[in-house]
Amino acid sequence: MKRLAIVGMPNTGKSTFFNRLTGSSSRVGNWPGVTVELLSARIVLGNDAVDVIDLPGIYDLHGFAEDEQIVRDFLENNRVDLITLVLNATQLDHQLPLALQIIKLGLQPVILVNMIDEAEKLGIRIDADGLERDLNCPVQLLSARHGTGFNETRDVISATLYRTQPPPLDTLRENLHADDEIVERADALVGRYITSPSKLVRKMTERIDHVLLHPVLGLPLFFLAMFLVFQAVYTLGAPLQDAVAWLLDLLKAQALEPLAGSMSPALYGFLVDGLYDGIGTVASFVPVIILFFFFMAIVEDSGYLARAAYLTDALMARMGLDGRGFVMILMGFGCNVPALMGTRVMRSRALRWLSMLVIPFSLCSARLQVFIFITTALFTASQAPFVLFFMYLASFSAAFLTALVFGRRLKSDEPFVLEMPPYRAPILRQVLLRGWHEIAHFLRRASTFIITGVVLVWILTHYPEGSTPGGADTWAGLLGEWLKPALDPIGISAAMSVVLVFGFVAKEIVIGAMVAMTGLEGDALNGYLATQMDLVQAISFMLFVLLYTPCLSTIATQLSESRSWKFAGISLAWSLGLAWLVSFTFYQSARLLGY
Amino acid sequence: MIESSAGIKLKKMTNLSCLRQGECACITGIHAPDDIRQRLQSMGLRTGREAEVIRCSRQGPMQIRVGSLNLIMRRSDAARVSITTGK
Numbered sequence: 001m002k003r004l005a006i007v008g009m010p011n012t013g014k015s016t017f018f019n020r021l022t023g024s025s026s027r028v029g030n031w032p033g034v035t036v037e038l039l040s041a042r043i044v045l046g047n048d049a050v051d052v053i054d055l056p057g058i059y060d061l062h063g064f065a066e067d068e069q070i071v072r073d074f075l076e077n078n079r080v081d082l083i084t085l086v087l088n089a090t091q092l093d094h095q096l097p098l099a100l101q102i103i104k105l106g107l108q109p110v111i112l113v114n115m116i117d118e119a120e121k122l123g124i125r126i127d128a129d130g131l132e133r134d135l136n137c138p139v140q141l142l143s144a145r146h147g148t149g150f151n152e153t154r155d156v157i158s159a160t161l162y163r164t165q166p167p168p169l170d171t172l173r174e175n176l177h178a179d180d181e182i183v184e185r186a187d188a189l190v191g192r193y194i195t196s197p198s199k200l201v202r203k204m205t206e207r208i209d210h211v212l213l214h215p216v217l218g219l220p221l222f223f224l225a226m227f228l229v230f231q232a233v234y235t236l237g238a239p240l241q242d243a244v245a246w247l248l249d250l251l252k253a254q255a256l257e258p259l260a261g262s263m264s265p266a267l268y269g270f271l272v273d274g275l276y277d278g279i280g281t282v283a284s285f286v287p288v289i290i291l292f293f294f295f296m297a298i299v300e301d302s303g304y305l306a307r308a309a310y311l312t313d314a315l316m317a318r319m320g321l322d323g324r325g326f327v328m329i330l331m332g333f334g335c336n337v338p339a340l341m342g343t344r345v346m347r348s349r350a351l352r353w354l355s356m357l358v359i360p361f362s363l364c365s366a367r368l369q370v371f372i373f374i375t376t377a378l379f380t381a382s383q384a385p386f387v388l389f390f391m392y393l394a395s396f397s398a399a400f401l402t403a404l405v406f407g408r409r410l411k412s413d414e415p416f417v418l419e420m421p422p423y424r425a426p427i428l429r430q431v432l433l434r435g436w437h438e439i440a441h442f443l444r445r446a447s448t449f450i451i452t453g454v455v456l457v458w459i460l461t462h463y464p465e466g467s468t469p470g471g472a473d474t475w476a477g478l479l480g481e482w483l484k485p486a487l488d489p490i491g492i493s494a495a496m497s498v499v500l501v502f503g504f505v506a507k508e509i510v511i512g513a514m515v516a517m518t519g520l521e522g523d524a525l526n527g528y529l530a531t532q533m534d535l536v537q538a539i540s541f542m543l544f545v546l547l548y549t550p551c552l553s554t555i556a557t558q559l560s561e562s563r564s565w566k567f568a569g570i571s572l573a574w575s576l577g578l579a580w581l582v583s584f585t586f587y588q589s590a591r592l593l594g595y
Numbered sequence: 596m597i598e599s600s601a602g603i604k605l606k607k608m609t610n611l612s613c614l615r616q617g618e619c620a621c622i623t624g625i626h627a628p629d630d631i632r633q634r635l636q637s638m639g640l641r642t643g644r645e646a647e648v649i650r651c652s653r654q655g656p657m658q659i660r661v662g663s664l665n666l667i668m669r670r671s672d673a674a675r676v677s678i679t680t681g682k
Contacts, residue, residue, distance in 0.1 A: 060637035091663040094639045183641060200663055215652055310667045314655035317669070323656070347634060415631050416669040417638050420658060 002050045002161050003079060007071065007102065008086035009095055010057035010345075011421045013114045017086055017144035018054040019433055021154065036070055036341070036560070046158040053080075056344065061101045066344040066352075075105075076173050082161045083109040089119035089126060089141070092194050096186035103135060104182070106167040110138045110160050112153060117143040118422070124196040131193045145427050205422040209307070218311045225304070226330075229295045233288060240287035245522075248280040273519040274458035275451070278512035281521060282450055285369040285511075286442055290435050292365050296334050297434040301426035305330070309418055319400055320407030322416040325355045329399055332362025336554045340561055348412035356558055357410075357571055358402050360550040363395040366507035367550075371542055373511050377526035378538045387539070391546055398547055398578060445506060449552075453502045453509035458516040460498060470495060470517050490544060490583035491537040491591075500544070506551045536595050540587040547579035609680070611659070612673035614648045620678035622646055622661075627675045639664040640676055 008014040022041035039054040055074060056067040085102055087095040092113070102109050113119075113126060132139040138156050142149030212221055256272050263271075299305065308330065309323030316326050324345065332339035339359045346352040363371075371391050375384040460476040467473040472481070472494070479501065480494025487497045495517065503510040515521050518528050533541060549555065549572060559568040614620060622644050625632045639661045640646070649665070650658040656667045 060633065063633060063637055065634070093662045094664050196663070209650070213650060213652075213658075218652075306667070310652070310656055310658065313667075313669065314652065317655075322669070323667075347630065413628075413631065415627070415634055415672040415675075416656065416667075417635060417640075417672060418667050419638070420665040420667050422665075 002045075002048060002081045003053065004045075004050050004082050004084060004157065004161060005053045005055055005074070005080045006084045006086060007055050007098075007109070008057060009059055009088065009098060011419050012057070012086045012088040012095070013144045014057055014086045015054065016427075016430065017084075017112065017114060017142075018052065019430065020144050020147065020150060022052055036344070038070075038074070045154070046162060048162075050161065058098075060098065061105075063347075065347045070344070075107075076169065079166060079169065080107070081166050082157065082164060083107045084112060084157060085109040086112045086114050086144075089113045089115045090122060090124060090200065092124075092126070093187070093190045096189055097182045099135070100182045100186055103137065105172055107172070108137050108160075108164050108166075110140065110153075110157050111135070112144075113139060113141045114144050116141045117146060117148060122197070122200050122202070124194065124200075127193040131189065134189060134193070145424075145430075202422050205303075208423055212304075212307055213310060218307075222308060222311055225299075229299065233291045233295060237288035237291050240291070241284050244287055245280075245284045248284065252276065252280075269519065270458060270462075274462075274516040275454060277519075277521045278454040278458070278516040279446060279450060281373075281515050282369070282446070282508045282512045283442075285372070285508075286439065288372070289365045289369070289442065290438050292368075293334055293438045294431055294435050296331075297431045298426045301424065301430060303421040303423045306418060306420050310420070313416060317416075319403035320351075320354055320411065321358065321403055322351070322414070324416070324418065325351075325358065325403075328355055328359055329362050329396075332359045332364060334365055336360050336362055336364050336550045337557045340554065340557045343561070346414060348414035350410040351412035351414045353562060353567060354403060354406055354410040354412075356562060356567075357406055357574070358399045360554050360558070360571065360575060361395055361398040361402060361547065363392055363546060364507075364550060367546055370503075370507055370510045370545055374529070374538055374542060377529045378533070378535060387542075390539075391542060394543060394546060394582075398582070402574070402578075445508065449506040450508050450512055453505055454512040454516045457498065457502055457509070457513040461517040469519060476517070486580070489588070490580060491533070491540045491587040492544065492583075493532050493537075495532060496541060500548070503545060504549055504552065506553070507545070510545065536587060536590040540583045540590075543586055544579050544583040547575055547582060549575050549579075609678060610674045611646060611648075611676040611678050612657070612670045614646075614678070616648055616651055618680075619645060619647045620680045622676055623679050624677045625675055626677060631675070635672070635676070638666060640666075646676070646678065 006014055006018050018039070018041075022043050038056075041052050042049055043052055044050070053074075055071050058065075058068045058071050060068060061072065062068070083102060085099055087099060099109070099111055111131070113128065116126075119126065126141065128139045128141050138160055140149060140153040140156055142153045144150065212218060214221070252272065256276060260268050260272075305327050309327050311323075312326040313323030316322050328339045328342050331342060336359055339362065340356055343352045343355045343359070346355065371388060375387045379387055457476070460479065461470045461474050463475055464473075467477075471477055476498040477494060480497045483497040483501075484494060487494075487500075492500070498517065499510050499513045502513050514529070515525060518525060520528050529538075555568060555572060558571055559565065562568060609620075611620070611622075622640060622642055624642055625635050625640060627635065644661050647660045648657055649660055656669045657673055659666050659668060659673070
């Protein structure tokens with residue numbers, strides 16, 4: 001099996017190329033010598049299967065950031081038959097040193113000069129043949145976004161892959177030491193083979209930035225943009241959500257209910273009222289989540305996130321974080337796990353840990369499902385948006401409070417320097433691929449966590465035999481009784497406390513568990529919820545769900561990224577404590593005020 | 596790429612954070628611990644390169660153009676980059 005690694009700086013379109021090369025077959029996996037999971041895919045190239053690995057974006061093979069260490073560790077411990085180095089055609093003066101570093105290691109890469117369409121527009125001309133002769137390795141011009149030159153590139157990679165011999169790992173390890181004079185040589189190459197205007201002017205980007213980075217209007221425009229994204233998600237999502245619910249009901253009425261006669265009532269209750277309805281209710285939120293990631297992908301693709309970092313850095317600096325931290329919090333609105341992994345670009349451990357303490361308070365899409373569910377059930381249509389807005393506010397406040405509390409202990413001197421990419425129109429293919437990844441992600445979670453959680457909740461709320469389903473004499477009832485001293489002061493009923501226990505694993509289970517526990521769905525479940533909590537209790541419950549812990553995957557990621565049990569433990573203890581205190585304060589003061 | 600020898604000349608020079616919007620200067624060195632200097636250099640801030648300030652926010656970072664690169668950096672980090680505006 002041949003192995004192909006993709007290397008390049010951030011913002012070179014490395015992932016776009018990877019996606020185009022591998023389609024949608026990628027998965028994450030572990031590699032020898034590397035402590036984190038890397039994205040890879042198996043494809044057919046030439047006549048053989050080839051493993052393609054997407055390595056993290058790096059500026060320098062000798063840098064001190066975690067990402068750079070990961071790439072070094074990978075190259076030192078894994079045989080790589082061919083390196084595909086992706087360079088940004090509009091910044092070759094800046095990017096060629098990395099190419100020279102890799103060539104110097106004896107790795108003989110295929111060099112892909114990507115974004116050739118943008119370079120042409122800017123008036124940059126690149127003598128690929130000259131570069132190829134001088135560097136003695138294949139140089140291909142392409143646009144991975146639009147596909148220009150892609151087929152030729154794939155052929156060249158395939159041909160080179162079977163022709164070259166990689167250097168032995170020992171030689172490679174020896175060569176991975178500092179190398180001099182690379183910058184001078186890069187400059188000489190640029191002078192010889194690349195012609196570009198003395199000043200690169202991107203009129204469109206500059207015009208947009210003039211407005212979006214306006215000293216006064218910049219931030220308000222940013223919040224307006226975010227508001228519009230959320231508005232669009234809900235406006236478009238609600239009818240889709242109804243459609244999925246309708247489909248699932250139809251399937252149930254046509255295919256499942258006729259089976260009622262042929263099996264025992266207990267089994268039917270478990271399979272249909274428990275499992276099917278439980279997972280179905282969770283599944284009805286999938287369209288909203290997909291839409292959410294659609295819009296996130298558009299914002300990410302457009303280059304606006306770097307602007308968000310620019311606009312918010314002054315505020316974040318006061319809390320010991322930086323603009324990148326703010327972007328990670330935004331990413332965390334989708335899912336906390338990739339946001340946590342995104343902190344690898346930070347070199348300083350203190351800054352990374354502080355960011356990783358803050359990110360789990362981002363109101364992720366799984367928690368959003370719970371909040372939409374509860375607000376729709378208990379609040380009027382006009383109140384609901386304000387309640388949701390309040391939860392986002394609480395999410396930000398918790399993040400900022402955490403940064404203020406821990407910032408003094410975790411001080412850093414990390415430089416804040418970030419590349420500002422030009423604005424780009426998002427490519428439909430990329431956005432769709434992202435949506436597909438989310439559906440796949442949901443199906444994976446549904447088939448493991450959610451089914452297990454829903455089944456367990458059903459068992460706990462229906463056994464021991466002879467107890468009233470969901471009643472105080474079930475195992476769940478006993479558990480609720482046991483948790484009562486902690487949860488009573490914050491207004492959470494015994495029945496709901498079981499739900500919280502499972503919400504610890506994944507927030508999607510919370511809704512599924514309510515269905516499985518009660519055997520109700522739709523309006524009937526809304527009615528049941530109203531008997532379990534009034535509005536004050538509902539908000540207290542949601543505040544607790546928001547803060548008490550993100551999910552098991554997030555805790556696991558915190559542990560694997562920090563490699564410190566102490567860090568993960570402190571983070572968990574802090575969020576549990578904060579959640580209880582916030583809910584307690586809210587619930588008790590609301591009651592004191594007579595609500 | 597050795598910055599220490601620039602010590603004597605430092606008085607005549609200023610640093611990147613002193614520039615105003617639209618001003619240009621030549622980078623003469625980076626004054627920071629090794630790891631931070633390496634980071635800044637690998638992001639394109641190398642001795643001899645021309646840097647132009649595209650945008651400054653009042654308290655926040657600056658936007659700087661170095662060669663084909665567009666960077667945002669904090670003022671405190673820009674202050675580590677010494678420059679000369681000499682003709």
